[in-house]
């Protein structure tokens with residue numbers, strides 16, 4: 150179901166932002182990352198399993214290839230945490246974190262969870278869309294900002310244990326490797342590769358409408374829609390349905406990118422062959438452009454002050 154708030158951005162922004170017909174070129178590395186992480190060998194990447202360990206080895210290799218540095222106080226990419234699962238057992242998880250120094254110390258956290266739900270009744274739940282796609286997008290965005298130094302410092306966060314209740318992002322917020330007061334925004338990706346209507350949602354502008362003006366990208370094939378973020382819509386509000394919820398809980402503004410649930414959602418058929426390659430490619434390209442537009446904003450807090458002014462009027 151779609152939120153009544155959703156409007157195609159092309160309509161909201163007028164023609165000028167979409168006059169460019171360019172569409173993103175296919176990025177084979179992006180697709181390869183999804184294909185590998187969602188292959189049967191990774192056993193559905195459930196927290197605490199061999200598949201999760203393999204995912205971290207893969208992420209570690211990719212972080213190094215890109216040239217990402219750890220957050221200095223952690224001394225490595227891994228952030229260990231533990232929690233009790235619904236059966237009361239202690240479970241260990243590990244976030245994979247990296248830091249890209251910007252020109253300022255103000256931080257944007259860009260995130261995607263790498264865990265999924267593992268093997269159920271001897272079937273591997275590969276989680277290609279949920280959320281190998283977000284992790285692959287995260288790696289592409291990391292490579293971009295590594296090459297072109299951002300204005301803001303950026304934390305690249307591949308969270309663990311999202312599927313067990315946003316545990317990795319909650320641990321990141323509870324035991325922050327950087328002062329939370331420096332974090333200005335979270336951009337989270339969870340399920341960005343599978344939609345038959347070319348629709349990607351961007352949630353978070355209900356609370357912070359000032360963010361809308363940064364949604365300019367040179368691709369008129371993908372439709373990025375606002376919505377799924379009005380608390381009055383109950384379960385249709387996705388604010389707490391992925392890791393952005395942990396940031397929102399401490400009043401850090403967020404943008405969450407994701408698609409509507411689809412026929413393969415949380416099924417063994419969420420496989421690489423069922424993602425929409427062109428849509429995925431376009432989605433990551435649009436997200437990267439929005440992130441880059443926001444990064445260019447010198448005073449990011451001003452975006453959120455605008456909201457306060459709008460309220461006063």
Ligand SMILES: [Zn+2]
Nearest residue numbers: 279280339340
């Ligand atoms: Zn997910």
